[in-house]
Each structure stands twice: as C-alpha cells, then as structure tokens.
Amino acid sequence: MFFFFLLPFSACNEEYRSVITINNYPSIFPDYKEVTIPYNIAPLNFRVKEEAERLIVKIKGKGPEHEFRFRGNKARFHQKDWEGIMKTSAGNDLEITVSVGHQDSLKVYKSFTIHVSEDKIDDYMVYRLIMPGFQNWNQMGIYLRELSSFSEETVINSRLLPGTCMNCHTFLHNDPQNMVLHLRESYGGTILYHNNVLEKLNTKAGKMFANAAFPAWHPSAKYIAFSVNRVNQVFHASGSFRAAAIDMKSDIFIYDIERNEMLTSPALSAGDNFETFPCFSADGTKLFYCSADSVQMPQKFQQARYSLCSVSFDPETGTIGSSPDTVLSAAVTGKSMSLPRVSPNGRFLMFVMADHGCFPSYNPEADLWMLDLENGNYEPLTILNSDNVESWHSWSSDGHWVVFSSRRENGLHSNPFIAYIDSNGKPHKPFLLPQEDPSFYDSFLFSYNIPELIKAPVKVRPYTIVKTARSSPAVQVSSGSGH
C-alpha cells in the first residue's frame, strides 16, 4: 500500500520539484531490511529495484546521522565510512532511510532497521565456486573471503590442478590450523593439514569401496569421521528439478590421525543400510550421522529417507559403540534428514530436512531445521528458509552465526546467506553475503558451495597444496578395527 504526500520544494532536497513520501519499504537487492548483522561485516552495498538517477541513504545509529549520496541506483559505501558506523553501532539498531531521485521527483521510502550484533562473526569464509552444470566441470576452485572487506583469495583452483575436482573443505573449530579437503580425478586424494604438516592421503583402506568423503573433525583433533559414498548423478527428464544425486551405497569410517588407521564398526557400515554425513558431538563422545534402510536404487530413490542417528565413541581408545540410537526417525517425520552440524556449545544440532534422499542440493523443498539436544525439540528455522533449497550450513566458532547456501534467488545458483542465532537458538533474518557491486549476483554464473566460517586465513599457499597433490604416492591409510 502506497501513501503519497506531494510536498512543495524541500529545503534539503531542493533540486527536486516534488518529494513523495512512501509508506512502504524500498525494494532493494540484496534484501537487507530488518536483518541482524555482525559489526565486522563488509559494507552492505545494495541497489534499488527501480530506475534512479540519484540515491540518498541516511543511516541513523547511536551516533550522528550519516547521509550518503550516490549516482544511479546503487548504494556503495566506502569501507572507512562503513567501518566508522559499525564501530559505534555494535549492539544497536541502525535506521536506514532510502530516497530515490528520478527525473524531478524524490521518493522517500519508509525507514528500515538493521540490527548490529555485538557478537563478532569469524573473520573469513571459505567456499567452493563451481558452475551449476552437473556431471562435469571445467573451472572450479576453493576460495577464501575476508568478511570485513571484499577481498577474496584462492585456496586452490582447477587451473593449478587441471582436471581435478576439489571439495569438502572442513576445519576443526573454525580454525584453519586443522584442515581437510578432497581432490578427485586427476590428482585425487585427501589433503590433510594438521600439526603444521600438509600431506596427501589415500583413504581407501580395507573394506572401503571408495575414497573417504564428507569429513567431520573430532574436537580432540585426533580423529576425522568420513562417509564413503557411491553416488550416482541422474537427471530429470521434465519439470523444474534438474538433477538428483543418489546414494547407491554408503558407510562411515573414523580416521585415527596418529595411527593412520581407518576405524569402523558394524553400526556404521552395516551392509544393508546407508550411513552418511557424520558429525561429532561437541564433547566428542558421540557421533551423529544419517542412516536409511537400503532400497532399490535408482528406481526407488524417492523412498530413501534418512533418520538422524547417533552412536557412542570413546576418544581415548577409538572404540565405536555397537548399538546406534535413532535421534530423529524418518518414520516419525516422514522426511529425510541430512547434514547434521552440532553447535560449538553442543546444545543445538542444525540439519536439513527434505522429502527424500541425502543430497539436499537437488531438493527444492529442502529446509534447515534445528534440534535442541537438551530437550529433543526440533523445529524448522522458518526465517532462514525459502521455497527453494537451503543446505550446507556451517556454525561460527562462537555459535552465534551460521552461514548456509540457498538457491532462493533463482533456483539454480546457490548463494551464501548469513544468519544470527541467539543464545536460545532463535534465528534472525539472514542476509546475503555482501559484494562490492550490489549487482554482482545478477551476472555471477558460479554457485557458492559449502560455505564454512573460519577465524583466520588459510595459511597453506595454493602452490604448497599443488605440490602435495602432485606428489605421488599419497600416504596410504591402513585399515584398523572394525574392518
């Protein structure tokens, strides 16, 4: 509903014949209205979705009001101006008033609020960029973005390792001192950075039918849980669903870094079941994972529903419990659970719920849910979700921020969204990772995969990874107990 107030010449906007006050929020991209942001985030540059010769943005916080004037329809703040505002605004609201000048009139929109949290977000984000093409790739890379600026660096890319697929970058406690990532095809292997040593592992050991994937660090840094999957990618002949990834077979193994051994147990590698996406509890005594009864694949892939399960783990001895628990049953929810991620304080477990399967990137209905491990309650994170895919979430080191990827913009390209989670686990409205040019996402043809928050830059240089990846042979992991 629009309310128009035609005003005569205004003293502060004297270049406009008329000033129209609109009792609606401006339509802006990215949508930063009523979001909660960390004080160490880069300028929230945006564009108005209408024609404009001039944009006037007033920001009123705790200190004096700031007025910024821009040519065209894009608001691009100077880093220093923005940092100044952020410095004085932590813990407060910012009131933003956007006025759009077009021809001889100025539209003054209803002010909106941005809450600046006192909780800092980890300084960096690591993600993979790949074109959403399915089946094959050509150019891809893992990149590091400084969140307080627009600076981006390459961790590793396919130009340095031609023909190599790179994925599943994972860090312990959001610290790049302990990092693991996978390389496949040309220079395949698992790259492990631990105790300042970078090495390449051949993780296929004992009865493992493939190399390890989807890693999760144990809080002690002594173990990494992996799932081993045989994945088949298929394509939909019609409709808006483009593709699906089918878990044809999967088991879970735990890698003992010191002993260089892969551990497992019948609970995690039962022949008839699928077990995938491991994640340790915050205290390291439990391993969460997703499990489904085996069904005929790919014919009945829509009947594969994964429950959220757990099994005990003794970090002292590396012993895996023999009797798994079902934390959240697919039979109860009627849905399929995947990607469990426990908050750093151990209280919450965020996961993805979809109609079926365990690769939610291909399920438009996939949404983020939260399970309170203290009381067993679980609910959808409605304010984080959209009518398209939400998945691949990652907690910040203090547990107050999550980043996740969402295909909400157009159903094809996934982009990183950041959301604040308060101490009670209540989520706040997420915001899209800001870019220097607010039209960046309009023409960017790559998808952001697996965004992960980290506290410091990745110290290992791309060429060091390349050198390690090319060195042959890789360290062979041996099969330990359970094989």
Next chain:
Amino acid sequence: MPGKGKYLTHKYIIPVIFVAGSFLCFGLFLRYNLWFREQLQVFLLTFDHLQGYFTKPAFLASWIGDFLTQFFHPSWGAATVISITLLILWLLLHVLVKKTGGTKVPFLVPLLPVILCWAALTSLEYPVSNVISLCIAISFVLVYVSIRPATGRQLFGIVSIPHVYLTAGSSMWIFAAAFLIYELREKRIKGFKSLLLPLVIVAIAVGIPLILRLKYLLTPFQALTWLSEMKRNPGIWDFLPLAGVIISASVSMMVIWDKVAFKSNSLVSGFLQALVIGAVLAGGILKVYDRDLEKILRLDREAANGNWKKVYELSEEYELRNNIASYFTNMAMAKLGIMPDSLMMHYQPAATGLFIPVNANENYLTITLSNEVYWHLGDVNAAQHSAYLGTIFSPRAENSRLMKRLIEINIVNGQYAVAEKYVRILEKTMFHGNWAEDMRKYLYNEEECGRSEWIRAKRAVIPSTDLLKSGNEYVKTLRMLVQNNPANRMALDYLLCFHLLSRDIPSFESDFEKYYLPGMDAVLPRVYQEGLLINIASRRKTPADYSRFSFSPETVRQMAEYTRLFEESNGKGSVLIEKFGKTYWFYYHFARMKDE
C-alpha cells in the same frame, strides 16, 4: 624518378594487396568459423567485466581482442576487424624495421610475422587478442628505440618488461629480445658492465612471469608462455607469429643493411620475397586451416537459422565423412521428414552421427553444438544439461550462443528467474542486447508466452511424466519422448534409426512394433523396410507378420538380389558395394563399430 616508384610500391601497394587479400580470405573462407568464434564469449562493456581481465596476464590485449571479437557477429565484421588488425601489425613492424634497420631492409622482414598471424588466425582457437598482444609489445619497442639517451632508454626498457607482460602476456619476449639485441648493437657499455645489462634483461624477463604467477596462480610453464585463455595447451602455430616478430626485429637490428649488397627493391629480389611470402602463407594456411570445420560451421549456421533444406543441400554437396557433419545432416533429414528414406544415402558413423556425447573428452566446439538435437527433439531438460556443460567448457566459461539457448529453455520451462539472469547479462552486450530485450517480454508473463508460437510448440512436446536418466542415455530419452508424445515424429525416427545404426535389430523391431503405427506413411520408409526385411531374410519373421505395412516391391526385389549376391560371393563386400553400398543391408553387414 624510379626511386619514388619503388617507394610507392612499398608504401601503398603492399598494404593494399595485403588488406584486400586478408579481407577476402577471412570474409569468404572463414566466415562461419569467425561467426562461431564470437559466440564463444560474452563481452560486456562494464567495469566489472573489465576487472575480470586483470586476473590473468595480457589483460589489455585480451580485453581489446574480445572487444573486437564482438564485431565478428555482423557479416564481414570479422574480415574487417582482422584485416585492419593485421594492417596495424604490419604498419608497426614496418615503422620498427625502418627505424632500426633503415630503408634497405627487405619488405619480407616486417611482412613475415603478419603472414604467420594470418595463417594462425585461420584456426578457431587463435584469438585476435594474440595479434593485439604483438601490437602492444611492438609499440613498447617503438617507444623504447625512440629514446635517444642511453640511460633513459635502458631505464624505460627495464620498467617496461613487467608492463608488457601485464598488458600483452608472453609477447613480453618480443620486447625483451628487442631490448637485448638493441643494447648489444649499441655497444655503449664496455667491460664487465656490457654483460650486466643483458643479464639484468634476461633475469627480469624470466623473473617477472615467475613472480607474477604467484598472483595469477599459474604453473611456471603457463606463466612463461601465456597467450590467452582461448587455448589451454597452445601448440607451435600459436607461438610462430610471436617468434616471427622476434626474428624480424632481430634481423632488422642485427644486420647492418647499408653494408649488405642485397638489393631489396630490385625486381628479382621483390619477386623472390613475394615467393617466400606466398609460400609461407600457403603452407601456413594448409597446415592450420580446417576446411571441413568451416563447412560444418556453415551447416551449423544454416541450422541455427532454421534453413533445414539448405543444410541438407549443403550436406549433399560437401559429402563430409565426419560425425558432426552427419549430426547436422541427420537433423536436417529429420526436420524435412526424409530421415528414414534417406538415412543410408549419407555417411553414417553409427549412432555418433545422431548425438554428440557430452563428456569431458569432448571439446567446447562439439559440446556447444550438442544441445541442438535435444532442443529440436523436444527434450528441453537434456538440451539444458548440454547447454550448461557447453558453457562450462567454453574458454571463459561464457558462451553467448548457449546463454541464448538457456534463456529459451528456461522460458519454456517457466524458470523465469534463471532466464532473467541471462537476459540481464545479454542485454549489456552490443550485438545480443536487442535479442535479449525481446526475450524479456516473456519473463513472468504467461499470456505473452501463450501468444508465442515457438514457446507453445516447445511446451507441447515437454514430457508430462518425469523420468530419471544418466547423461547420454539416448534410447531412454527417445523412448520417453515418443511415449509422451506419439506425434513427435522426429523422436520416433531418431529412436528407430538409432537402433538401426547401432545394428540392434531386436531393439529396432521391438520399438517399431510398439511405436510405429500403420498409416503413418503411405509406404513404409525405406530404411525401415530394409531393417524389417532383415528379419524376414533371417526367418525370424514372415512377410505375414508385417502385412499391415506397405512395402515397396522394388525394395523386396532388391533384398532378394542382395541375399543372392551375398551368398554367391560368400559375403564379399567388394561385390556388393557398387549396387548396394547405400542400403541398410550393406551397412548392417559391413560397417565396423568403433569397439569391433
């Protein structure tokens, strides 16, 4: 004034002949190749787009080259751009040679690298930006040799090496070589110092790419040899123009032409030089130019314009034995409704002439073309998959042609947000902007889509039932299309011909029985008759089994004769080829599959 006449010959006649020759060569013999080249990029005149070029060496050459490549879109645009670019290169070299070697240097010297560029440009993968990078490097050399004070000149030389690398990539070697040779020639520095400068030049020339590669993230080899993003693994012909410029500059600087008895302007010398130029040009073009590719790309152009009759006529004229050519021939036959009658009249490399596989082993040329058949068959999602992969494998992961196709596909599928993203990008281009603006009217506007004949037609053949399939599962795709829409004759012909070309008679018969209805044609198409007659000849079926279909008596008679000859000659193909070389029976017996 004889001297003046010779001067005029050099000054005007050579460039005129050269420009005219290159203009005609590229305009007449590489028209389709160059038109296709433009489609492999999406050039936007925006600051953000420019920023993307700073991530690799030769940013200026690449940016100018890609800017100019846009003009390959209109007719004769490519020929104009290339001939002018070559002329500029020649002029720069001509000035350099004159400045460093004097007027007695044979006209062959500045012309030879240009000829090598001409030959290299006939390759699809040699971009015009490579010529621009040569021009940039020579321009730096010209400025350098114009500086008279030795210290200033040397200082400029040292500072310029990184700049030439940043702007022109490995054409930096031209500048470094010229710098080195020119300073050696000048011999102003004596003793130990005379060695120092060359060492510094070499160290900087080698060191700069190796240092900057850490920023650009290139391997040492890539950094030292960087030409453009167009070709990941450049071959010898990609470097010959660069080597040619170095040799030309060296020759003009090293030889003291005033003391050479060689009369470069004499008739004999001119003739000999012209002969060398002609030989190099002819040899180069013969080596690099792919005439069949030009023909295939012409088929592609006609297909893109919907001129299926022309595609078929050209196929008949070209008679290419190439699976991509067969791909277009088969599509044209299907579109014209003559596929099952004329299938065996043309070269058929089994089923690879029906579909182009989409996988990492194919190159961006073939993957770019691979979506066409799915689009025309009505498998919009498979076309989409192919188009995405074609984009991914394009040099900068951008492809205006496939972006257009993705807009069409996503409009047909009602995925307007995706279509809008591509529309927004193409609207900013110089030559695809109007097309994109025209597409915008369909976004989020079902009414407008309903009025569009092509959207209605595509939506009508979209399968109503979903099916999961892996990539390149052709039979599954075709069966699905026919099951969903029995009137999709192109899909039916492709399905049955796929079986026949795979020599899978049981599958052919099974799908024929299932999907080919009596009365679809007045007389059963020829290749179907020939396929079914194999069943009768092998006594798996009787004529009564096919009594509801109308066979041509002539085909039946020919089958009897083929069988007789085959048996009499103990299956000798040489006996049968003349009379039956274009029958399915001959293909069935004598075609060799790739894995056999």
